[in-house]
Each structure stands twice: as C-alpha cells, then as structure tokens.
Amino acid sequence: MILIVDDTPENLISLKKVLERHNFEVDTASSGEEALKKVLKNAYVLIILDVQMPGMDGFEVAEAISGYSKAKETAIIFLSAANTGLNFITKGYSSGGLDYITKPVDMNILLLKVKTFYRIYEQSRKLIEIQSALLEEIEFRKKAERKKDEFISIASHELKTPLTSVKGYVQLLERSVEKGDIPTVKRHLQKAQQQLDKLNELIADLLDISKIESGKLKFNKKNFDLNILLDSIIEIIHQSNPEFRITKTGTVPQEVFADEMRIEQVIVNFLTNAIKYAPGTTEVHIHVAVDGDRVIVSVKDFGIGIQPDQQKNVFDKFYRVEETAIHFQGLGIGLYISAEIIRRHGGTVGVNSIFGEGSEFYFNIPLISMTESD
Structure with missing residues (x-):
C-alpha cells in the first residue's frame, strides 16, 4: 500500500486517482502528524511525502519514520515545488528519502518510479523469504x-550395557561350573538370558527404524481377537513385573483385521513404558472400546507424567523427555516405531498427561483396515 502525504487536498486527490487507475492501493494523510499515526498502525511499501507542510515538514516526518522499526525499510519519495536546490535534495536523502521529485509532478515519471520501487520491494520480499x-x-x-549424534551415543551405551552384563555373568558361570554349584549356575544363566533378551529388543528396534526409513516395514494382516491378545500380553507383563496390578476394562465384540504381532508390539511398548516411568506405583489400567468402525486402546499409568510442552514431541524419532533421560534407559525410538505402526494401519496415536500425576497413551485403528496390506 502507498501513503500520500500532502497538505493540499487537490494534490492528494489527483495523485490518488492516478495511482489507483494503475491498480495501486492508496492511503492519504493531510499532515505530518496524521501520517505518523497511520505509519504506526499500517504497513506501507512506499510513502510519497510533500516537503512543505505546516507543523512537521516532510524532512521531520521522514526522520521520525526512520526511527520506527516497523517502517524503517519503507521507501520514501519527496515532493517539493519550492526547494529544488542541491542542499534541499541532499537533506531529503539524508532524512531517509530514496528519491526526490519536483513539482509540478510528471505523472509518467512518478508512475515509473513507483513501479520500480514496487518491483524492488517484491524482489526484496522474495529474497527475505x-x-x-x-x-x-x-x-x-x-x-x-x-x-x-545423541542417538549414536545413547545407542552405543544401551547396547554396551547388556553386553557387559552378559560377559560378567559368563565369567561367574565359569567359576560356578568349576565349583559344581548348579543352583548358582541356573541363576546366572537366567540373568544372562534376561540381558540377551534386552539386547535382542534393542537390535529389533534398530532394525525396525531401518525398515521404516527404507519403506520396508512389512505387515501380515489377518483377523484376530484383540481381547485374547490383551489378556496374553497382560499375563506376560505381569510375570516379569509381579508387583504391578494391570487391570483391563472394556471389550471388542468382533475380530480386528490387522497385523497381530505389530499391534502386540505397540501395546507392549505402552505397557512397559507405563511401568518404567511410574516408579513407586503398582497400578496400570488398560481400556479397550469400539467407537463406530474403530477400536481404541489406552494404557494409563500414575507415574511422573509429561510436561505440556513436551507431549507433542514424544512420538518423534529419537525424542527423550529431558527430565527422564538421565534416570531411565532407552533409545527413544519405541514410541516413534509404535506411531509408525499405527499410522500404517490407518490409525492415530496420542497422549494425555498431567505432570506429576501420570500419563495415558492411546491409539485407534479401523476394525477392518486395508492400509499397507502386504
């Protein structure tokens, strides 16, 4: 938009009409004071400013405008009938003007200059963009x-920890075998197996990340009973975490068409996180329900919770909540993989959390999904 500033109404009207005929948007001000008020409220590409005005003259207005951060880049063309000497023209440039036109105004020259400034403005705007x-x-x-880099560091540490543990248990096994202490041998074997299982899970997650990135994460979809799957998962999780009471509510009255193994992977991830990030608690709730043609599964814990500004990032690749990264192990990819699995089933994931009180992770998928059916 162009602002014309002139204390003579005839000049304002004639200049405005000419510019509007050439499709320019035009605003007017009849004094320097009025011009400054408008500059504060509106954004102008160009200001055509009369030098001789009562009150504030054009030079004073230009100097004031140059002090506004909002308008300091606005182009200014001075108009003057009386002062055409070199000293006045020099003053115009030093006041912040980019051009100086004498009256009576040659409209063709003015239009050429206005179009040039507009072209420069558009080019500058594109360069800024x-x-x-x-x-x-x-x-x-x-x-x-x-x-x-952070992920490589974390992954190296996470993979090294179970390997170091397994190496330690193997050394203990050698000593126990030599002593013929069979009960101790069995105990060390069990602990070594737990560490190997953990290592296998970490490697499986890394492989899933690779498959996701390359578009090779495959699905084997079939009809299955989600209620039976949930009961099986709860039993398995409870065996390794007997101190936790996992309660399930709701039911799915029909079979679900999806990849059973991948859906199990998501639910197990939600459950293990619920236990992992809820130290000092002993309860986790699972709820399943059908809403229209979709099934919803949620896992609620009563643990540390997540800050509101961090909740939007928990499903991002490699994201680890800052408050928990030091205290809890993990690669920060489990939720990302879960989100990808659900997304490729045509579903969505989400979280509701109150910091210090707990979190509820949930997903929904179509009962009959034809998305990514491999």
Whole structure:
C-alpha cells in the first residue's frame, strides 16, 4: 500500500486517482502528524511525502519514520515545488528519502518510479523469504545432526550395557561350573538370558527404524481377537513385573483385521513404558472400546507424567523427555516405531498427561483396515 502525504487536498486527490487507475492501493494523510499515526498502525511499501507542510515538514516526518522499526525499510519519495536546490535534495536523502521529485509532478515519471520501487520491494520480499527458508533448513539439518549424534551415543551405551552384563555373568558361570554349584549356575544363566533378551529388543528396534526409513516395514494382516491378545500380553507383563496390578476394562465384540504381532508390539511398548516411568506405583489400567468402525486402546499409568510442552514431541524419532533421560534407559525410538505402526494401519496415536500425576497413551485403528496390506 502507498501513503500520500500532502497538505493540499487537490494534490492528494489527483495523485490518488492516478495511482489507483494503475491498480495501486492508496492511503492519504493531510499532515505530518496524521501520517505518523497511520505509519504506526499500517504497513506501507512506499510513502510519497510533500516537503512543505505546516507543523512537521516532510524532512521531520521522514526522520521520525526512520526511527520506527516497523517502517524503517519503507521507501520514501519527496515532493517539493519550492526547494529544488542541491542542499534541499541532499537533506531529503539524508532524512531517509530514496528519491526526490519536483513539482509540478510528471505523472509518467512518478508512475515509473513507483513501479520500480514496487518491483524492488517484491524482489526484496522474495529474497527475505528465501533467506528465511534457508535458515530454517540449516537449523533443521544442524538439529538433525545433533539428534543423530545423541542417538549414536545413547545407542552405543544401551547396547554396551547388556553386553557387559552378559560377559560378567559368563565369567561367574565359569567359576560356578568349576565349583559344581548348579543352583548358582541356573541363576546366572537366567540373568544372562534376561540381558540377551534386552539386547535382542534393542537390535529389533534398530532394525525396525531401518525398515521404516527404507519403506520396508512389512505387515501380515489377518483377523484376530484383540481381547485374547490383551489378556496374553497382560499375563506376560505381569510375570516379569509381579508387583504391578494391570487391570483391563472394556471389550471388542468382533475380530480386528490387522497385523497381530505389530499391534502386540505397540501395546507392549505402552505397557512397559507405563511401568518404567511410574516408579513407586503398582497400578496400570488398560481400556479397550469400539467407537463406530474403530477400536481404541489406552494404557494409563500414575507415574511422573509429561510436561505440556513436551507431549507433542514424544512420538518423534529419537525424542527423550529431558527430565527422564538421565534416570531411565532407552533409545527413544519405541514410541516413534509404535506411531509408525499405527499410522500404517490407518490409525492415530496420542497422549494425555498431567505432570506429576501420570500419563495415558492411546491409539485407534479401523476394525477392518486395508492400509499397507502386504
């Protein structure tokens, strides 16, 4: 938009009409004071400013405008009938003007200058947009590189921990075998097996990440009873966490068409997280329900919870909640893999959480899903 500032009404009207005939949006002000008020409220590409005005003259207005951060980049063209000397023109440029036109105004020249300034404005705006996009891309790539480095560090530590434990148990086994202490041998074998199972889970997660990234995560969909699957999962989780009481409510009155193994993977992830991030508690709730043509499964714990500003990121790849990263182990990819599995079933995942009181992770999928049917 263009602002014309002139204390002579005839000049305002004639300039406004000419510019509007050439499809420019035009605003007017009849004094310097009025112009400053409008500059504070509106954004202008160009200001055509008369020099000789009562009160504030054009130079004073230009100097004031240059002090506004919002308008300091606005182009100013001075108009003057009396002061056409070099010293006045120089003053115009030093006041913040980019051009100086003498009266009577040659409309063809004025239009040429206005079009030129508009073209410069559009080019500058595009350059700013490109610069902003490039900066965002750079920030994203730096951020991505930092996340990758953090993940490599975490993964190295997480993989090394069970390997070190297994090595220790093997050494203990050698001593126990030599002594013929069979009960101790069995106990060390069981603990070594637990560490190997953990290592296998970590490797499986890493392989799933690779498959997701390459688009090779496959699904074997079939009809199955989700109620039976949930009961089986609860029994298995309870055996390894006997101190936790896992209660299930709700039921699914018909079979679900999905990849049973992958849905089990998601529910197990939700349950193990619920137990992991709820130290000092002994209760987890699972609820299942049907809403229209979709089935909803939720897992609620009463643990540490998640800050509101962090909840939107928990399903991102490699994301680990800052308050918990030091206290709890993990690669930060379980929820990301779960979200991808559900998404490729045509479903959605989410979380409701109150910091310090607990979290409820949930997902929904169609009862009959034809998405990603391999």
